[in-house]
Every structure is written in structure tokens, then in C-alpha cells.
Amino acid sequence: MALVVQKYGGSSIGSAERITEVARRVIATKEAGHDVVVVASAMGDTTDELLDLAARVSRTPGSPREMDMLLTSGERISNALLAIALTDLGHPATSLSGPQAGVFTTGDHGSARIVDVLPTRVRQELDRGRIVLVAGFQGLCKDTDDVTTLGRGGSDTTAVAIAGALRADVCEIYTDVDGVCTADPRVVPTARLLPRVGYAEMLELAANGARVLMTRSVEYARRHGVTLHVRSSFTDEPGTIVAEPAGEVVERDMEKETVTAIAHDRSSALVTVAGVADDPALVARVFRVLAGTGVEVDMPALGAALSFTVPRSSAVATAELLEAELGLKSVSVDVGIGKISLVGSGIRAATGAFWETFAALEVEITQVATSELRLSALCRESELDRAVRALHEVFELGGADQAVVYAGSGRGW
């Protein structure tokens, strides 16, 4: 008998019919003899509807505390409904709010971090033989006795944190795609499902455009040794295990699979700061200002000018801030770039073939960055798909069967 934590995203429980379907999946695991804890997101559009109501009663954004009070009701509703459905199907279930489940967070409304998980009540309910449902995305700030939300990817993080605290055997992340693939199947029809991937590679994939998991929950899983299993709630595909690589897998990776997967990203913009290349102190001040904003900076390069990528949504504000704070005159923003990343354990050996592919395609690379597990390049966004497909073929990542993509996905691959 294992202890299994299962997380279902909003699209998996978007309707009463889907809730019943998810209930059957939960019961299948329970009837296989396992203890089951379920973390469900808010139903499909609930969060958007609540945000819309808030916008209609207020010209300004609501206070973060009140927005959290408002939005956390979404998960309470979906979890209670799932408990009602499970009980109706003969399996008594108890739904717990984040606070009841012992998820304690910082007081940063809208983007709280989990500081502690004390799942006493969860254990009690499991010991009574019940299926336990925990509202994702939320917790309690002990100092203020206020409910908080964890921000983007919060329900995944709740599931991983609960799994870690309970020392669960596995944390299954159910979503609307089959798992983690060698590339986005919507771009590369021959993309293959990865049966297993290490935490570090998964982090690189997540940070560079693969939206199937958020870096935050993968980091949490790695730190607490939680095995993730990414699966579709719409099919019975085996999905992808994310875990520390076992010895034999590493060996095989080192010998043969120099590249695990290709990620690509259209959400970055390139910021170029001219006239600082010969002033190291000024360059340092640029990065100090950037660090103060909390904006994610990637692909830094210093040549004739200083350039780096930031999320497109922050690009103009970042450029204006640099001009205002440092009296810089020529900060430019390019939103037409794309980023392509090879990820794998033997990435260094792949560099030559990587450059040769771009040369053969006559696609210009404007900037590169490498790490132990990643080789990234910037090109024009319009060239991105062509380059991803070519690299996927060059590195022989494709499988015999075509990957399956499901419609209506908010997650990407």
C-alpha cells in the first residue's frame, strides 16, 4: 500500500461531468489499495469569473488580502464538490481548506510562500480510511490569521508540499497533456513522451518554455525528494516520472542521450543597453537595479552593448526604470525574439551540431547561453518553429509514434 497525492488542474475539473470523471480516477487508485490525498484547483473559469466580479465593483485592483479571500473560495467549491461526488460513488471523503490541512505561509497575499506544512488533520482523516481533499493554492498566515494564496502554479506547489510533509510515495500531477515530451508536440509532430526525467533537467525545461510544470513546484519536489508523476486526466497514457535519476539511467544518458528535450519560449523580450560596455561599475548598477525589481533576467551578454532577456510583460517597464534610475539614454526593447533551448545531461558534446543546424537553416543566432544542462540561443521568433523541428531531427529525439495533443490546453506541453 502506497500513499499517493494526486493534483488535478482547473481544466481537469471544468464541469460537473469532469468532476465525476476525476472522482472515478481517484477511486481507482483507492481501490488499488492506496491511501489517496487529492489537491484540486478551482473549476475551469471560476477564478476568471471572480476576477471579473472584482473588476466590476472596483476601478482599482482590490487589496491583496481581500482578493485572496475572494479567490480561495474557488478551490473550496471544487474540493467540496469532489468530496460530494466521491461519497456518492461509495467512498467517504473529507475536503479540507488550506488552513485546515495545515498549510502555513508567509503573509505575502497573492504570492505567499509555504513556510510549514503540519498535516495532522490530513493524517487523522486518512487513518479513518477516508479520501482526503485539500484545497490547493491557499494557506494560512499564522501571524495575521488570514488566508493567503500562493500565486501562479500554487496548486502544484500545495500538492508537492503536502506530499513532502506526508512522505508520500508519489505526487501525481494530472493535467491536460500526456506528460513531458521531447519538444512541444504542437510544433514537432514526432515529439516523443519522456518516460522519466531528472529534477535538474525538468527545471531547465520548465524555466525555458515547457509549461507542463512550474519551476517552483519542481524545485520544491527536488529539495524535499518528492517523486513527481505528470499524467493526463483525459487518457490512460503512462506519463512522465520526474525524479533524481537512478544510476543506470544516468549512465545510459551519458552514453547515448546527450540531449533529452528541446524547449522553446516566445514570452521573452530582449533589452539592450548601449553605452555601458566600457563602464563595469555602471554594468554592475544595471544588474543591481534589475535585482531590485524581482524581474527574471536571462541570457545576459556584454559585447558592444549590454543585453539580456526579461519577460515581455515587464520589458517596457524595465527599460523605463533603467533610464530613470541610472540616467541612461539608449535602452531598447525587442519583442520579436524567440528562445530555443537544448536540455540534457551531455549538452557540451552537442554544441557543434547545434551551431551547424542553425547555419544549415540560415537562421541567425543573436545570443547564446550555456549551463551544465542547457544550451540556449536567441533567434527571430518567426524562425523558432523551423529551428525546433530541425534540431529535434538532428538529435534524433523523435519516437516511432506521433505524440498526441489535446485541445483546450492552457498548459502547453
Add this chain to the structure above:
Amino acid sequence: MALVVQKYGGSSIGSAERITEVARRVIATKEAGHDVVVVASAMGDTTDELLDLAARVSRTPGSPREMDMLLTSGERISNALLAIALTDLGHPATSLSGPQAGVFTTGDHGSARIVDVLPTRVRQELDRGRIVLVAGFQGLCKDTDDVTTLGRGGSDTTAVAIAGALRADVCEIYTDVDGVCTADPRVVPTARLLPRVGYAEMLELAANGARVLMTRSVEYARRHGVTLHVRSSFTDEPGTIVAEPAGEVVERDMEKETVTAIAHDRSSALVTVAGVADDPALVARVFRVLAGTGVEVDMPALGAALSFTVPRSSAVATAELLEAELGLKSVSVDVGIGKISLVGSGIRAATGAFWETFAALEVEITQVATSELRLSALCRESELDRAVRALHEVFELGGADQAVVYAGSGRGW
């Protein structure tokens, strides 16, 4: 400076526009220099929508605990939205769940009773100069750490309980009618708004068909000395004060106003048990069985047969239970009756005119009951409106102006 508790029902906050309108009313009180605590119900149809979702995922009713988890989200949403609207209009507000506001209840999910109110957090927020919003209808059972609901009229009860615990100067119940009238204005066009009514009379009116207040919250108000002020959230009418009668008012009542108002009720059925009149022990057993069901029994009469009224929704089940438990053969149910009640402090003096009126109308009275403050009679339901109008005229309860009725009311008068 006073401390004012205001309660708004679901129809008062049925849309984003109504929430903004209610926010303006709350602010008007705050700007008059008062401390304000607001208790809001769930928005218009929210509860029905949640019940519908539950029915779609379960063929059986959901467990009471899970139904409470589900339904309490409705008040959290409306209160958070109202807090967001108030803050947008320049008046910082904090919304609190029932548990956060210190509303502690029994563990009877779906029909919990309040056992204690410890409004420490409410006081703290008031002391910070904030408007405080408390989610109505809900509380926390300390033994189980589970959220509970108070059942029908629960938001009124929350408001009265909070007002009592804070020793508020008044508890304003905002609804979709102008206040308590001398009769239902939909039946009696000349019905007059009562500026003031005592707790005892209000209890009789509420128990006998006037749905503007529930007996439960009036009883709570009387026990804890909370002054109620029933008002419309759609108009600026002065409304009705419900309080212990001041000396002068009693005197005036005793001299002139023998009758305060007329209530009528179409929701009762008459149960008649034949063949028990000569068996006092069997009559006692009938009432013991009835007491065990918790069904409200009124208008008991023992003549050739034993008869009494119960709510129509319980009538058939009650009759079947009596037949099954006591081996009775002839228990009949009449769902075509109506009940008419005169309520006032000098009701004894009115009895003669009451009978004369029915005689003049040629309406047959089948059963009567009296108490210190009430004189009730049963007649055919089809004769009810005619009798109510005639009595209203005989006892000169009408005002100069016609009463105003608002559409879409779920409350009655």
C-alpha cells in the same frame, strides 16, 4: 458615535451594481461618524447555483459537512467583493469569515446553533478605523475545527449575534421591503408601515406568516436586548424598529391600538386524528410522537376529533408517522386551509369584532387559538385575502398613503 451592525440579504447584493449601491449606503453610515459592521448574505443566486452543482455530481444529497464547506464560499465571495468595493470608494474594509469573526457553533452541519461569539478580531479592525464585513450564515465548530452553516435565516442570526456580542446600538436588517406593515401590502393596498413593534408581537407576526424576519433572529434579539431596525436597501423609507416597547408606547397601545397588525399564512396543513377524543392517554402519545419529530405544531383543538396544523411540507409524513407509530387508522390531511392572525397587546378586547367580521363575510372559521398577543383562526385558503382585507378595515389599521411593494421579493412583507 454609535456602533451599527448592518445586514444585507441576497437580493440586496444580487449583482455588481447592487454591491456598489450597498457600499454607498454603508459609507453614508460611516461618514455620519459611526462604526460599522456589515453582515452580507451570498449574492442572489449563488447558493442555488452551488446546490445545482452538488446535485449534478451526486445522486444523493451531499454530506452535511461537505455541503457546508461548499455553501459557505458564497458569503466569503460577497463579503470580499463588498470589502473591495468599499476600499475602492475610499473606505478601507476588512472581510472576515464566520470563524475569523469568532462565531462559534454546535457541530450540527446545515442547522448549527451559535454557542458563543468572541468578536476580538472584529473589535481590532474597528479600532483601526476600518469597516468590518462578517460572512453571515456560518461559524466554526471548535470541537471539529469544521465550518458550519446556521440554516434558514442564518445571516440575520449572525448579524444579531454579532450586534449582541459587540453591544451595538442597533442591528439594521436591510431587505427588499420597507419594513413591517399592518398587513401584507400585496393583499391589503392600504397597509401601513409600523414605525415600531415590540419583540413579542414581532415574534407572533413572524411565527404566523410575516416573512420579513425569522422568529429565530427575533428571539435572539429579545434575549440579548438587541434593537432591530428593519429597512429597505432599495429606498430611504424609515423602516420599522423592533425593540422592547417604551412605556409611553405601551400606554398608547393599550388605550387605542388594540391590534397592531394582521398576519396570514398559506403554508400550513390541518391534520385531523379521529377516534382519540375519548382516550386522553392516546392524545398524549400523539403529542409525544409529534414532539419527537421536531415538526412545528400549532392550533391544537380537541372536540369530536383531535386536530392541529403542521407545515404543509411535513403534513403527509406526519400523518403516516402517526398511523405507523400508534396504529391509528383515520388520520386525514387538509392542505386547503389558511390561517389568519390578529396580533397586538390588547387582543382580548378585539375578539367580538373579530367574530362579527367573519360572520358578516359569511366565512366559516373551523378552529381558533388565542394567546396574550394573538388571536388566530383557520378558514378556507380561498377566503383568506378577503378576510384579511375586511379585518384590516374593521380594526382601522390602514394609513393615508398606499403602502409600496417591491417586485422580486423573496421575503414577503
